[in-house]
Amino acid sequence: MLVLLTFCVLVSQVSPASQVPQQVIQNMDRNACSLVVCGPAEKGLPGRDGRDGIQGLKGDKGEQGLQGPRGILGPPGNMGPDGPAGEKGSQGEKGPKGDVGEMGPRGVRGLQGPPGSVGPSGPQGNSGSQGEKGVKGETGLQGATGAQGPKGATGDPGPKGDKGPVGEKGAKGDVGATGLQGATGARGPAGEPGFPGSKGDKGSTGDKGEKGDSGLSEVNLMKKHFSALEVELKALQASFSKYLKVAAFPSGRTVGNKVFLTSAYEGTFADLKQRCLQAGGQLAAPRNAAENAAVQQIVVLYKKSVFLGITATQTERNFKYLNGDPIVYSNWLQGEPNNDKGGENCVEVFENGKWNDRSCGEKRLLLCEF
Known part of the structure; x- marks a missing residue:
């Protein structure tokens, strides 16, 4: 120092x-x-x-010396405290879609899971093409005879078939029974007198006959006329029955001596009643199940309900025929007649043959009976 x-x-x-x-x-x-x-x-x-x-004066700053060699990296310092969380940045633009990567190796198949619940039925698929015809199976054992089904409604008459060929001539039939004796013809003119013959031998006395009825010839004549009238009556009945069938085809039905006809016209009860009277009949009023079935067949054919010739008053709910007599047959729908909303004083027939009370001011199919 x-x-x-x-x-x-x-x-x-x-x-x-x-x-x-x-x-x-x-x-x-x-x-x-x-x-x-x-x-x-x-x-x-x-x-x-x-x-x-x-203290002396501060000297000028000297020139920077050469950088010394880099020192050995020191040990890392302790981690400082976490800084405050920064604000969320705005979303960047969507980048372009990357290339499809290579398929990775197939993984090991997992265990089969439990069956899922049955899903809802899908829509019906289109009809597939018809398969090849299978081999005909063996005939099975005959089943037990089923119960007889209900009698179906009488269908419309089919078209007239072609005329068949003429059959072979049959063998000659047996001689029929002798018919009734015809009426006695008119007496012919008297012939010229013949030559007198030789006198014959006296014959033996015959047995005394029974006393005959007075006027026997007239009774026999009446019997013959009556038999002839019966034959003509049967012929007329057959022709009339054939006429009824022709008249009822295809818009009518025949039951016994009653014919139900329609003209496909629709109107109110008063209008339909007047039209049937003008035609010489009246509104249909079935009095038994067979007649009601005939009415039902016409309703099904035209798919329209009809008004019957049966009415009731608003005060007295007793349904009667048009002549005032109480009805002797009915086929009401369950719960009817109920006079719904009031004023249902007429009767209509549905396609199932059941009856329902309805307002007389509504329009229904015309159906008359003759």
């Missing part, structure tokens, strides 16, 4: 006028003190360690 102080004094005496920039000389030994080289002393020599001297 003494040598350094002496060097400082010598420098100040040699160059009193020159300014020496302040330099700090670092010693190589950490235990030695530092030497400050400063300008000429204004108040005498610097103290022994420089702490009693006045």
